[in-house]
Amino acid sequence: MSLDLAVRLDRGSFSLEVAVAAEPGEVLAVLGPNGAGKSTLLGVLSGLLRPDAGHVRVGGRTVTDVEAGVFVPPHRRGVGLLAQQALLFPHMTAAANVAFGPRAHGVPRREAEDRARALLADVLPDVPGLADRRPAQLSGGQQQRVALARAIAPDPELLLLDEPLAALDIDAAPAMRALLRRMIREGKQTAVLVTHSALDALVLADRVVVLGRGRVVEQGPTREVLGRPRSAFTARIAGLDLIPGTWRAGMLHAGDRMVAGMAESVDEGGSAVAVFPPSAVAVHVEEPTGSPRNVLPVRLASIEPRGDVVRLRAAPRPGGPDWLDGLAADVTPAAVADLAVEPGADLWFAVKATEVQVHPA
Amino acid sequence: MLPVLGLFQRAAWARMPELLLSDAALSALRLSLETAAISTGLCILLGGPLAVVLARSAMPGLRTVRSIVLLPLVLPPVVGGLALLFLLGRTGLVGRQLDLWFGLTIPFTTAAVVLAQTFVAMPFLVVSLEGALRTAGRRYESVAATLGASPALAFRRITIPLVLPGLMSGAVLAFARCMGEFGATIAFAGSLQGTTRTLPLLVYQEREVDVDGAVALSLLLVVVAVIVIIVGRPRQLEGLS
Structure with missing residues (x-):
């Protein structure tokens, strides 16, 4: 089991109480309306939020266990993040951005740079000189591709994808979706994908968890859950x-x-x-x-x-x-x-x- | 601009070299530049961490701390100088202990000039840097953490480069404020040539005896101000690109 989470978290009137799991190499989509607890779930996984009860295990390692008093800080979890905004470090070149993760893990400079350049060539093969550009010189779609390369460069045990296509314009989204499919799903990168879009879930995810008001409403293989929505709730999310x-x-x-x-x-x-x-x-x-x-x-x-x-x-x-x-x-x-x-x-x-x-x- | 034009119009250009190269003027200029540089350094050293705490900490009472930090900004400098004098003077609260234990007297020394300048200039640096820290936000630091960077590494490699333009413009403002400091200096450090008589103090004194000299020195201060803006501005504009 690459991801095993069962937590409860109370924040005033909102409470999140979920249990989800993912096999190694599996992509799990989390669907749900705004306020369903998707972002909270990601916060718990990445270590930005402490749950009130329960545990999180990533790659066989316990990173949160409230009862045992275990809480591993975000930078030692091996949990990567690709968010809506690329958030590339503006003062570094694309290559330096991608090399940042491996460098932080102690990979020698040359090796980290080689890895960065190889990854960049993979995500953006047709843009020469990309590696030495600053983020401000890249389009939104290109920035998001670099951000993907940066997120997978340190070989995270688990990758969190927080609506990675939501901020892209209509022209850039399909290509990015195809790239995500190639790098994440076919690359056997264990990932949790938060999305509003049934299409993203269908293309990218093996299994789907539907959240509503902090609870799991439905879960199962993507095509089963979205193809034959058992609840009106899921059908409404699928919307297609x-x-x-x-x-x-x-x-x-x-x-x-x-x-x-x-x-x-x-x-x-x-x-x-x-x-x-x-x-x-x-x-x-x-x-x-x-x-x-x-x-x-x-x-x-x-x-x-x-x-x-x-x-x-x-x-x-x-x-x-x-x-x-x-x-x-x-x-x-x-x-x-x-x-x-x-x-x-x-x-x-x-x-x-x-x-x-x-x-x- | 108009007041500066007034200065130009009043200036005795023929006597300019003689006025500017006098011993008194040169020693005042050197003292001003030295003390302003040291004070700016002190502002960064003391104000930098303070700005980080103000921008990032969630501890209670932070608003009060911020008000106190900003106090020198609104306080008349001469009042600040008097306050420093009564705190650090030989009979003051802290000054007496310094005198008793270490034989140190601060008022009417170059150290007093530096302290007075630091006191009035630090808010400029803190405000500017705190703003830059808030604008940069914590999002980049969070991203760095998900990439495996410890908080210390993220601060060094991400936060500091991001706020560097803000720090620079804050330092330039603080330096300019130090160069122009008058009230607190005269109250706390007096006006002793070579020790505490900085350019603005000399201008004030010359005004009584030789108006041409005062105008010449004033123009010198204008030049310094222009240089500060030219040196400080491009880095500020360079920004994040």
């Missing part, structure tokens, strides 16, 4: 329609069905998920013929008003695939009136391929 399957010949194969979408660095034959927002789903009473590539036969399970829109939830028709369960379509109240349907009716959900993102999972 998701179809799991295998990527072959330019299509996502889910059972005997195929889904067309826009793929992003997906391996042929690899497992993948098709993700799309419920607002991209058009609902038909008759099987539509026309441009939408993806037409799914469903049975209407429920009708939920959600502010300005109405969310139609699908269930599989008898004999249909499980993954249709819980698919959502957001339509206007007027459209619902036109459809004139009740739960139990058979409908068709149609999604344009351009609205569907396919990610490796």
Whole structure:
């Protein structure tokens, strides 16, 4: 077990009481709304907060044990951090930033610099002269890549990722997400990822813990938890329609069905998920013929008003695939009136391929 | 700017070299530069740790400590000088003990000049450095800790370089304040040529007997002030980039 945590922490009206664990090389995503206790959990892991009861073990070493009076300070935990902001040390070059961790661990200067340059070449291969630049001379996306290199340079036992994509603009986020997947998940770096985004969890995490008001609401393998949310709470966080399957010949194969979408660095034959927002789903009473590539036969399970829109939830028709369960379509109240349907009716959900993102999972 | 222009207009340029190169002027200039440099050093030595405590500590009573530190900033310097005199004078609270135990007398010595300057200039350094420490925040230190840096290492390699521009501008301000110190010095150290008569004191005295001399020395102080700004400013602007 690379991470084993069971703590209780009381701060006035808020209390956090959670137990989570991660195997070596596993990436654990922590999802939850604001105020659910995600940041508090990271604080407990990194040693910035002292819990009131319980223990934290990282890489087989006890770093916090309230009953036994053990509390290892942050700098001796072997717990790295990549936050929303890159927070590169502004007075040092990129290389010096990355070499800082190894140097602090007593690695000789030359060796630390070589490691820094190798890591930088890995995270930003197409930017020559990057190593000698100051952070102010780098773009936000480049800074975050350097920050990732810096965080993994000392070989942390556990890496904390605190919404690492939240501050990046839309253009920079996908590339950074792919880089994180390569360096963290495929690099077998044990990590805890805090995020608001179901997509980040799907792409980066092996398992998901959903927090709500300081308690674990749900946990399990990412695709299971987000694909078939057992609680309305998780479904709301996921906020996305998701179809799991295998990527072959330019299509996502889910059972005997195929889904067309826009793929992003997906391996042929690899497992993948098709993700799309419920607002991209058009609902038909008759099987539509026309441009939408993806037409799914469903049975209407429920009708939920959600502010300005109405969310139609699908269930599989008898004999249909499980993954249709819980698919959502957001339509206007007027459209619902036109459809004139009740739960139990058979409908068709149609999604344009351009609205569907396919990610490796 | 206008008052300075007034000085230029009143200056007797022909007599300038003679006025500035007199023994009295040169010894006052040397004394001013030396004492201001030593005082600035003392400000950094004493004010630096104080600023760190003010910016980083969470102990109770910190606001009171800060008010006391800022007191010399609002106190008339001559009052500060008198206070120093009654504390460290031969009959003063501490001064008597110094005299009894070590045979030390501080008032009306060069040491008194340095103490008076340090007293009035230190708030400038503390305020400037505390601001820089607060702006730098603790976030970088936290990041350094997650990279394995002990608090001491993080302070040396991260915090100090980050606040260096703030420290420099604070030191420049303190030095300038030391160079211009008058009230506390005359009250606590008197005006003895070569020992305690700094440039501003000489200006005041010359004004009574030779207005041309006073104006010449004043212009010298203006030049020193301009040099201080030129030397201090670029480092300050260099900032974090």
